[in-house]
Amino acid sequence: MTAVEIACSEDAEALSAFAERSFTHTFGHIYDPADLAAFLANWNPPERIREQIADPGWAIALVRGEGGRVLGFVKLGPIDFDLPEGQPAEDATELHQLYVDQDAKGSGVAAALMDWGIGWARERAGTLYLSVFTENHRAQAFYRRYGFVDVGRNAFRVGNHIDEDRIWRLDL
Numbered sequence: 001m002t003a004v005e006i007a008c009s010e011d012a013e014a015l016s017a018f019a020e021r022s023f024t025h026t027f028g029h030i031y032d033p034a035d036l037a038a039f040l041a042n043w044n045p046p047e048r049i050r051e052q053i054a055d056p057g058w059a060i061a062l063v064r065g066e067g068g069r070v071l072g073f074v075k076l077g078p079i080d081f082d083l084p085e086g087q088p089a090e091d092a093t094e095l096h097q098l099y100v101d102q103d104a105k106g107s108g109v110a111a112a113l114m115d116w117g118i119g120w121a122r123e124r125a126g127t128l129y130l131s132v133f134t135e136n137h138r139a140q141a142f143y144r145r146y147g148f149v150d151v152g153r154n155a156f157r158v159g160n161h162i163d164e165d166r167i168w169r170l171d172l
Contacts, residue, residue: 002063002108002109002111002112003063003112004061004062004063004112004115004116005061005062005063005064006059006060006061007049007053007060007061007062008053009050009053009054011049011053011060011062011070012047012049012050012053013046014070015044015046015049015060015062015070015073016044016045016046016049018073018099019043019073019097019099020040020043020044022100022101023040023043023099024040025102026136027133027158030158030161030163031159031161032159032160032161034159035158035160035161036158036159038159039157044097052075052077057077057078058075058076058077058078059074059075059076059077060073060074060075060076061073061074061113061116061117061120062074062113063104063109063112063113065101065104069101070101071100071101071103071104071107071109072098072100072101072104072109072110072113073097073098073099073113074095074097074098074113074114074116074117075095075096075097075098076093076094076095076120076121076128077093077094077096078093079093079094079129080094080096081094081129081131081154081167082154083129083151083152084151084152084153084167087151087152087167087169088126088127091125091127092125092126092127092128092129093121093125093127093128094128094129094130094131095117095121095128095129095130098110098114098117098130100113110142114142114146118146118170118172121172122172125172126171126172127169127170128170129151129167129168129169130143130148130167130168131154131165131166131167131168132165132166132168133156133163133164133165134163134164134165134166140166140168143168146170147170147171148168148169148170149168149169149170150166150167150168151167151168151169152166152167153166153167154166154167
């Protein structure tokens with residue numbers, strides 16, 4: 001069984017670096033290097049992660065590997081994108097990030113983090129949303145297995161580049 005632990009303030013630096021590596025590995029080839037660098041500089045700095053860890057409206061949990069190395073993490077909190085018309089915003093929360101180290105994919109880390117995240121959300125909300133890149137088919141298949149459904153479009157900006165993401169919803 002994969003052990004999930006709640007992140008603490010001391011994890012902020014490692015989580016920030018891990019998020020940057022994961023995002024760059026998965027999506028970095030899409031963007032102009034200047035756009036990517038500007039986005040990453042402001043996207044997930046350790047200070048913001050520390051604030052989120054301290055805020056009861058947010059939840060961040062992680063899985064560690066050998067030597068305490070971060071193998072993956074999940075972050076949930078208030079919704080920060082515009083929901084499509086007709087989607088309930090009250091009693092809802094967002095799964096902001098679920099990242100897993102390349103070497104840990106297929107090992108159960110993602111499932112353990114998703115199960116933990118859904119459990120946290122279920123205690124606080126009736127609906128869980130997330131946004132996923134249209135070309136991230138592996139993630140879409142994973143979310144579909146959990147019962148998420150595509151409910152609309154989200155424009156995700158990285159510098160001057162705008163990706164088409166899809167908003168997915170899970171009724172809790």
